[in-house]
Amino acid sequence: MKKSQVFHAAENPHIRYNPLKDEWVLVSPHRCLRPWSGQTEPPPEEQAPDPNNPLKAGTVRANGQRNPNYTSTYVFPNDFPALLERGPAPPQSDHPLFQAEEARGTCRVMCFHPNSTVSIPLMTEDEILSVVEEWVNQTKELGRKYSWVQIFENKGSIMGSSNPHPHCQIWASSFLPNEGRIKERCQMEYYTKYGKVLLAEYLQMEMEKKERIVIQNSEWVALVPYWAEWPFETMLLPIKGSPQRITDLNDDQKRGLAVIMKQLTTKYDNLFNCSFPYSMGFHGAPTGPNKSVGDSPHWLFHALYLPPLLRSASVKKFMVGYELLAQPQRDLTPEQAAEKLKDCDHLTHYKNKE
Numbered sequence: 001m002k003k004s005q006v007f008h009a010a011e012n013p014h015i016r017y018n019p020l021k022d023e024w025v026l027v028s029p030h031r032c033l034r035p036w037s038g039q040t041e042p043p044p045e046e047q048a049p050d051p052n053n054p055l056k057a058g059t060v061r062a063n064g065q066r067n068p069n070y071t072s073t074y075v076f077p078n079d080f081p082a083l084l085e086r087g088p089a090p091p092q093s094d095h096p097l098f099q100a101e102e103a104r105g106t107c108r109v110m111c112f113h114p115n116s117t118v119s120i121p122l123m124t125e126d127e128i129l130s131v132v133e134e135w136v137n138q139t140k141e142l143g144r145k146y147s148w149v150q151i152f153e154n155k156g157s158i159m160g161s162s163n164p165h166p167h168c169q170i171w172a173s174s175f176l177p178n179e180g181r182i183k184e185r186c187q188m189e190y191y192t193k194y195g196k197v198l199l200a201e202y203l204q205m206e207m208e209k210k211e212r213i214v215i216q217n218s219e220w221v222a223l224v225p226y227w228a229e230w231p232f233e234t235m236l237l238p239i240k241g242s243p244q245r246i247t248d249l250n251d252d253q254k255r256g257l258a259v260i261m262k263q264l265t266t267k268y269d270n271l272f273n274c275s276f277p278y279s280m281g282f283h284g285a286p287t288g289p290n291k292s293v294g295d296s297p298h299w300l301f302h303a304l305y306l307p308p309l310l311r312s313a314s315v316k317k318f319m320v321g322y323e324l325l326a327q328p329q330r331d332l333t334p335e336q337a338a339e340k341l342k343d344c345d346h347l348t349h350y351k352n353k354e
C-alpha cells in the first residue's frame, strides 16, 4: 500500500467522537504547516492591575459593601448576579416551540488569595488546597438546594476576566445547564448500555496508551482528551475510587488536586512564557435535595481547562465560522498538544527562573 493511502492521525483530516457530549470534532493536522498572517494580539498577561480592584481585601465593592481583610479565600454574593433566588416563574406554554421554565439560583464570587499579583501556578500547594476545600464547602452548601453548582475560573482578559486578581465564580441553579444535562444523559446511556462508567473506562485506556497524558500523580491524571476542541484543552481525572462530585473527594484526592493544578498551570504558563489564559471548571453529578452520596454511579467527577491560545502568547484559536455553524475544528492533534505540554517544566515557573 502506498504511504499516501495509509492513515496517519498527525497528517490526515478526520473527525473524532466526543462520547461525553455526543458531538464530533474535525481534526485537520495538515493545516499546521500553513503560514500565519492573521491577527496577533498583545500578550494576554498584560492585564494591568486595577487600582480600584473590587476584589481586594478591605476594598469597598460596587454595592457599597466593604470586603474584610481576608488572608486566605473569601466568598461573597455576586453584586451583579445572573440568577436570582426568588421571582415569578414564566407562564406554562402550551406550544412546543415556545418553552420557558423558571430559573432560580444564586451567584457568588470567590477570591483565592489576598495578593492580586498571584495566580494558581504562583500560589503554594497549601494555598491551593484551601481553595479546593472552599470549593467543597460551597458545593456542599449550595448543592443541598440547587440541581447544579458550576464553579468556573475565567483567567485573563481575553477570557473575559474582569480583573487579574485570583478568583473564580460559582453559579448554582435550579436547572441543569446544557453541559451538565448532556453529560448526564451521555454517561447514563453508556452505563446502561455497557455496564461501565464512561470516564473510568476512558481513563483506564488512556493510562495504557499514554499518548495524551500530560502529567500525573498518585491521585490524578491530566490529559488532553482524544476529542479535545481547544488546542491545549486538558481534563483532570481521579485515578482512585469513583468520586461522583467534588464533595466525594477524600483528603489525599484534595491535596493531589491542588498539586496537579499547580503543576499543570505552571506548564501552561511556561508553554508560551505568559500568564496562560483559560476558562476552567468542574463537572460532577447533579446535586439537589433529592440527591445523595453514591446515587450517580454513571458519573466520574472531573475538571476541564479550556485555553484559547494556539501558537504563541498572542495568537489564539478562533472558534468562529465553521465552529459556530458546523462543528469544532482543530489543527494541532491532541497527541501533539499533549507532547508539547509534557515537555514544559512543571516545577519552576518562568517568572521564578533567572
Ligand code: H2U
Binding pocket: 054, 061, 062, 063, 077, 078, 079, 080, 081, 109, 153, 154, 160, 161, 162, 163, 168, 169
Ligand atoms: P469575572 O472576572 O470572571 O468576570 O468575575 C468577577 C465577578 O465579580 C463578576 O461576575 C463581580 C462581577 O459581577 N463583581 C462584584 O460582584 N462586585 C464588584 O464590585 C465588582 C465585580
